[in-house]
Amino acid sequence: MLKAFFNPRGVAVVGASTKPGKVGHDIVANLKNYGYNGGVYPINPKAKEILGLPVFKNIDQLPDEVDLAVVAVAPAMVVTSIYELAQKNIMACVVVSSGFKEVGGEGTQLEKDLAKACQETGVRIIGPNCVGIMDSFQGLNASFAAGMPNKGHIGFFSQSGAMCLAILDWSLDNAIGFSKFISLGNKVDLTETEILHLLAEDEDTRVIMGYLEAVEDGKKFMKAAAEVTRKKPVVLLKSGVTSAGAKAASSHTGALAGADAAYEAAFSQCGVLRVHTVRQLFNLAQALARQPLLAGPAMAIVTNSGGPGIIAADSVEKLGMHMAGLRPETVDELRSFLPSIASVYNPVDITGGAAAELYGRSLSITAEDPNVDGLMVILSPTATVDPREVARLICEEKTNKPIFSVLMGRHSVEESRIYCMEQGMPAYDFPEDAVQAMAGMMQYRKWLNTKPKPPDLVEGKKEVVQGIINEMRAVKRREMSETEARECFKAYGINVAQSIPAATSDEAAAAAEKLGCPVVMKIDSPAISHKSDVGGVKVGLKTPDEVARAFLEMTSRVSRLKPNAWVRGVLVQEMVQGGRETIAGVTKDPQFGHLIMFGLGGIYVEVMKDVSFKVAPITREDADQMVKSINAFPLLRGVRGEPPADMAALSDAILSLASLVTDFPEVSEADINPLLVLPRGQGAMAVDARLSLSRPNGEE
Amino acid sequence: MLKAFFNPRGVAVVGASTKPGKVGHDIVANLKNYGYNGGVYPINPKAKEILGLPVFKNIDQLPDEVDLAVVAVAPAMVVTSIYELAQKNIMACVVVSSGFKEVGGEGTQLEKDLAKACQETGVRIIGPNCVGIMDSFQGLNASFAAGMPNKGHIGFFSQSGAMCLAILDWSLDNAIGFSKFISLGNKVDLTETEILHLLAEDEDTRVIMGYLEAVEDGKKFMKAAAEVTRKKPVVLLKSGVTSAGAKAASSHTGALAGADAAYEAAFSQCGVLRVHTVRQLFNLAQALARQPLLAGPAMAIVTNSGGPGIIAADSVEKLGMHMAGLRPETVDELRSFLPSIASVYNPVDITGGAAAELYGRSLSITAEDPNVDGLMVILSPTATVDPREVARLICEEKTNKPIFSVLMGRHSVEESRIYCMEQGMPAYDFPEDAVQAMAGMMQYRKWLNTKPKPPDLVEGKKEVVQGIINEMRAVKRREMSETEARECFKAYGINVAQSIPAATSDEAAAAAEKLGCPVVMKIDSPAISHKSDVGGVKVGLKTPDEVARAFLEMTSRVSRLKPNAWVRGVLVQEMVQGGRETIAGVTKDPQFGHLIMFGLGGIYVEVMKDVSFKVAPITREDADQMVKSINAFPLLRGVRGEPPADMAALSDAILSLASLVTDFPEVSEADINPLLVLPRGQGAMAVDARLSLSRPNGEE
Structure with missing residues (x-):
């Protein structure tokens, strides 16, 4: 599939146009203009020639060596084209035409027909309502975008066509390069899940970066992402977070945006690095594409000015890393050649008067310090230092630790910043941008340090639960009585009062x-x-x-x-006397399915909203982490001489709950509230229980 | 003072140099090159002429019409120069020489001598160890910076010279203009406090923007800022927040960085808008300098693409504003001319195919909707729309509501973005930047909506407290017994058990x-x-x-x-039975003095760190706000049918505590823990009390 879409022998343009400015014309021009060396075959029933290329009357007349078609005809004609393409064994297709689900009404029906055409013919479709696809290494620009990305190692996909165009536009003047550039559109067939796999296979792609408004199939996505993130980092900007965003999202693509808690949990469980702004997306992706991975959280800063050094050190600590303590040998060596007023501790402040050469030496010496995991070089423009010289020295530095360069200002440093970027050195305007990229890299390192592990499933007495569910279904009841709910939890090993x-x-x-x-x-x-x-x-x-x-x-x-x-x-x-109230529960997210919740009972949940989430099924480590990640966790560990709570028993109960709902997908909600946790060794006990079922399929 | 520094009849350069690249040469060149129309008088005992200007042998020979001196001699000679300048009645001086406090040792003594010279002569000094000062409207560049800021209405000051240079450099290519540009250096005489007053008086300055590592005198600063922020917004980036940042800060300028809680409280109490990154500093300052103030939090977005619209809507809600509900009339009018697939609700998505003209109409109609307080226009590059045309229409829009424009991308929109900036329209790369500026503007609006009010002071029985303190001082005791502490609190009206x-x-x-x-x-x-x-x-x-x-x-x-x-x-x-444990306390911050704390007792403070702070003295509204701003406030208001707590009694106790320490500055710490609050109408009661005194002056 990768090959048909990105390395096709030939590309047909269905709906090619003779008129410049028309989408069907721009696509032909883009295919011609960026070095693609396969054949380009415009199709138009009336035209003879477009941009010097002979035009084909219809799909049937196409030669055999066509692997990919770009479809830009009126929406009502798209479905017919798919059947015709299948006839010619052209099995990869990018539909840029709009007028489908996104416009509602008739468009919704057209999209359903298109989905059916996919299934019946086996033709794989990107789109509809997309900008197209690009491959900078093949020179393939099968899109109507104005321009072609620089070569680089970021594979990018986006649900929004506008984001594609804006990001492409931004990248052109910032020396940011892309391997593949994919506009997903309405995702009638290929979704983010298939694209993840596709980019994972792609040798030119080192980092996968994407913009999403909603995930189509949460479970499939998590499975794919959990695999892919072991090979390459995946950085996603997911919008539609707040209610206003979600409202805008549903009026935009008709996609049902899931609750943000589910996305947050799902992304972290499958190693996806989530960012929250477009700028963060760039900051992190370029670092991951261009630099070796951080081994640990100890950072060193080399700067020619105190202020920016302080700002950077602040950010390092705020984002959960720390400033490395330099070895005495390093400090001594720095002191031997730096000006007397320089600070030889971290941040290493070589002072504003220092020449470029001192940057290079300080950087090399600091990089060699085994206490240092990653480096930031900050340059503030001064009269004495030539930023181009500093940029050259930074780029020449040989170390297997990541370097993040910050060239403060613009007027006198932009040339040097672009030089760094061209040389494969991530270069930022401000220290905070660099630190935020470091933090994302650190998060990826932590993910790689965890071992992939199948979910832990508790063996429950399924027949007990099934029996209760059967009885309920028989009388069309969806809410269990407390006794029934207790039976179900007991069947999965949860102690009930x-x-x-x-x-x-x-x-x-x-x-x-x-x-x-x-x-x-x-x-x-x-x-x-x-x-x-x-x-x-x-x-x-x-x-x-x-x-x-x-x-x-x-x-x-x-x-x-x-x-x-x-x-x-x-x-x-x-x-039950003594013990502390906790709560464990389940809700069902439309994208990701069962979402397990844990928190301290009563006001901690209701007032402080201090809860943690994971998507089921989960591992024991996940359950432990749910317990540990609430803010009030110190209460469970024991404060003021109180005995620690039986945290293992809490993890057990959470695992049991996750296993129960995994075995019985028809469970729509469950609550153990309170789940009373006793001191260590004495277990936890469900005191009140609720459980309800989804509507059976087909029932309103 | 403003006039002597920024509109001097003539400027002397003490330590002028004939050698290009030397600071003493660059200053003379800068004074000559940017249109300053007063006299420039280089002083150098050996040279005859510098850059065509006659050179004076010494200060004594200067003509009378010199109001300002820039001193760039060796640090050991600076003090002598100050006395000589005073002799010639030159009472405003910028010392760019370094080698003072920032290098420690001998430099520290030199700085003390310089401070003494200031006091003895009355000469006002900016610096030492600074870059200099600039006034774009006067064409005055009394600095060694490479370049001169564009004209504009942001008055900028910075404790770090490097930040000055970097920000100047950044501004040059971004069409950001400054009225005055002031490098504070070591602040031996003029500090941020005097500069605030100075910029408040300045007619060319609409917004004050600054970078600080520490405030010199917290009380003076707060007083000045509380006045100034009523006239003009003050936006500050304060670094040295985390322990690492603070460490770097103290090795940089020897300034003792106060605890961040004190800065956070102090800034909010005097209306200073605090930002946390350099980018935020720019984002907010340019909006405040260029646009009318927001009247309320209801935002409307006009966009040609869904994705960025969603991102923007997300950010609006996340930062505490909301998306305006458009009136039916507005919706109908938009529907009358926008394409059928456009979204006529907020965000108004005019669609990617829409021509520039539709931007203008949509913007005007949306701006007229009384439900809308502020507008954001987002442009994503598409083939059909000319960004220059859109930029022109945005800039021409006549409305008294603020507009924030976002031109996504760079390559094809940079020209238009710069055009907007030149026309006085803040223009951003990404929606999040614009929303963050909106949020800062909203915060300023809220500040202006509060009425300035003197602190509320409870009349206590001072003689009781003084008596106890006298006894303690007599026996050199600093920790009160509980009985003594209870007496003190009782003397200020706090109920004690x-x-x-x-x-x-x-x-x-x-x-x-x-x-x-x-x-x-x-x-x-x-x-x-x-x-x-x-x-x-x-x-x-x-x-x-x-x-x-x-x-x-x-x-x-x-x-x-x-x-x-x-x-x-x-x-x-x-x-005392019943009631809920709270805690009220006092610590002493080195910069801002007494810092009052309030929180819920026990684990809420110890585990959840859920506390609020204000700098004493405070108003009753401040006290109320302290109670309301903790996360656990709903517990005090009453949850699950519990009666509400006596919140007025809590405010009373907090006010009493603040009054006590205001009357007795020698109190270094105090704790009422627990302060038991009973149901409404039943008061609050101090159950345990602690109070300790500072070391008396001079005692180690």
Whole structure:
């Protein structure tokens, strides 16, 4: 597929035009103008010649050595073209025509027809509604963009055509190069997932960079990304984060933007480096494409001015790295030749009066220090130093550690900055940009340091859960009763507080006797999911008598407030003492499926929003990380002499929950709230349980 | 002073040089080359002529019409020059010579001598160790910088000379203009405070922009900034934030960088807009200099491409503004002429095929919508639209609402971007830059909407506090006993839990009888500030007998663990039930003085670091804001049916604390922990109190 799209023997342009300025004309011109050495075959029923090339009347007349077609006809004619291309065994196709899903109405139907044509013929399609594709190494420009990217090792794809054009335009004057440039458009067939695989195979691509508004199939994407990121870094800008962004996203491409928590979790679980601005996308991608990977977080700065050195050091610490402590040998060596007023500690400030040559020596010596993992060189323009000379020395430096150069200013340094970029040295305007790229690189290093591992799945008693689900489906019920939910969690090894259902006050008193007071009483009704809102929970009932009275009071109150709710009775439950409330839950994200949540119970979740997420299924390490990554984690580890909580038991419960929903995709929501965690060695216990199912397929 | 420095009748260059490349030569050249129409008087004992100007042998020979001197002689000769200048009544001086405080050792002494010369002569000095000063409107370039800023309305000052040079260099190719450009250097005399006043007076300056590593005198600075920011926005980049940055800062200029919390609080209390990167500094300053102020947070976006529109909408929400809901009339009018596939809601997407003219119309119509406070225009390069045409239409738009233009890309839009900048329209590369500038502008609008107000001071019984302090000073004690600290807080109107000191077990039992059980017992020793660490706190003692036993146990335990601590006995204290633990405290920042802290008690402070700060003295509104701005505030407002806390009582206590330390500057630290807040109307109560004093002046 890579070959058909990017190294085709010949390219047909369906809907080629004789008129300059028309898309169908610009594509032919682009194919001719950038050194592509295969044949270019314009198709137009009326024209004889376009830009000196003979024109074909229709697809059928094309010669055999055509592997790729660019389709730029009116939207209503695109589907027919696909069938005709398939007839000629042209199986790769870029549809630039617009007027599909993005315009709604009839366009939506046209897009469905196009999808069907894909499936029936096996023709692979990029687009529709895209700008096209480019390969700088093949000189192939199968797009209507104005220009061709510089050669380079960033493989780029974008859901938005405008972002393609803007990024191309930006790159041309910044000496940023691309291997492949792919405009995804509406993604009727090839999505980001296939493109990831395609760029992963591509030898010219070292870094994959992309702009997305939504992922089409979250699970497939995660699987692909988890593989690809082991070979090459993947840097993505995903927009549509906030509600306003998401609103704009859905009016733009009709894509349903998933909740941001799911994207955040999914990207981190499959090693995707997420950035949040276009500038960050460039900053990080160019560093990854041009420099060796950081081995660790210890940075050294060589600068000719204090202020920018301070700003850089600030950013280094803020973004989770640290300033390297230089070895005494390094310090001594620097002191031996730098001016007396220079600072020979990190940041190494060679001072504004220092000549270019001192930059080179300081950089080499600092780079050799084993305490240093990565280097930043900052140049502020001064009268005494020639930035071109400094740029040359930086680019000549031989080290296997990454160097990030910052040439402050513009007027007198732009030439040198572009020189650096051309020489393969990432060069930035301001220190913060460089540090942010370092931080992204560090994140990738950490990802590579983790071992790929299949998810850990707890073996549950599937038949128990299946039985309950079957019963529910039979009566078209989607909300489990608490008893049922407890059974399901128990079937996956989660400790649940003991409880006994009771239908009468006598039964309730007997249950309390059996469990031992104090007990908790809860209303038992599948129709009532928020029990405390209707006075359906009583804690600390001290005697069987009190329990009996509470039964009458609770049931009569609930029947008054919820006259139509079917009430089975109550659950009488042992009252677990001590321990700390946590919450574990599941929601279903439209793109990525089950999203597991963990947090400290009560106000930590409700007020502080202090929760962590992962997409199921997960590994044990993922579960541990969910527990550790909440802000309130020190509370679980124990503060002020309190014993540490049983964190392993929390991970167990989270894993069980993830396994349960992985086995039963029909689960749409689940909550264990509270999941009471006891001191280390004493486990965790589900005190309240909820679980609901998705609508069965086809049911509204 | 403004006139002497920036509109002098003549300028002397002390230490002028005949050799190009020397600082003393470049200054003379800069004074000659940029249109300054006063006299330039080089001084050099040996030379006859420099750049065609006659040279004076010494300061004494200068004519009378010299108001400003630029001093570039060897550091050891600078002080003498100041006395000579004073003799000639030249009272404004820029010292560019380096070799002072920044090099340590002898330089530190030279700087002290220079400070003395200032005081003795009344000569005002900018520097030493600075690049110089420039005034683009006067054509005055009294610096050794390579170049002169474009004319514009940003007044800039910088503590770092390198930042001056880099920012000047950057501005030259970006059509960013400056009114005044001031390199502060070591700030031996004029500091950021005087410069703020000076730029506030300056008619050519609309926005003040600065780079600082530390503020010299926090109180003076805050007073000046609070005044100045009412007239003009002040945008500051303050580095040295993290520990690494602070370390680099102190090795750079010897300035002691204050804790960042103090800067953050101080800047926000006096309306300074703080930015965190150099790019943000530019982004915001150019918007404030060139556009009318935002009236509110409702933004509209006009774009020719969906992707960038989504990114922009995301950023708008993320930074605390929102996307305006357009009126139906606006929507209808847009629909009447835009292509059918355009989005007529906000973001208004006029589509990639739209001609420039549609930009202009859409922008005008959207700007007229009363629901819109500010506008962003985004242009992505496409084949159909001429960016120059769009730039012209944007610049011609007549509206009193701010417009931020984003010209995505570079190659095909740079010319248009620069055109916008030249026309006074802020123009950015990427949407996020523009939104960040909007957010800064919004913050300034909010500041202007607050009314300036003197601090609220609680009238305390000063004599009580003074008495205790006198006793402590007499015995050279710096840590108050809890009883003393309680007395001080009580003297300023803070409720303290009742307590009775007891020196024997019988006294303790009697105290418990009097207060009513249960009670709390705490060890009473000025030598022990963390009582619970030594078992010095017992809560919930239920009977006088239990109290007596606890006394013996506690005192013997403490004397075992802290054999040398003087123990007065214990405090028996009423046990306040209910309520929520908060903490209020004071620390002393070296730059800004007393810093008041508020947070929720216990783990919220220790684990979540969820606290707010203000510099004392404060207003009641400040106190309210401290309470409201912690993340856990919803807990105080009441969640899950709990009653709201007595927030007014918390503000009262915070105000009292701030008043106490304002009256007694010798207080170095204070803690009310916990400050128990009861439900609304029931007040707040200090349960534990600590207070300590600074070392008296002169004592080590």
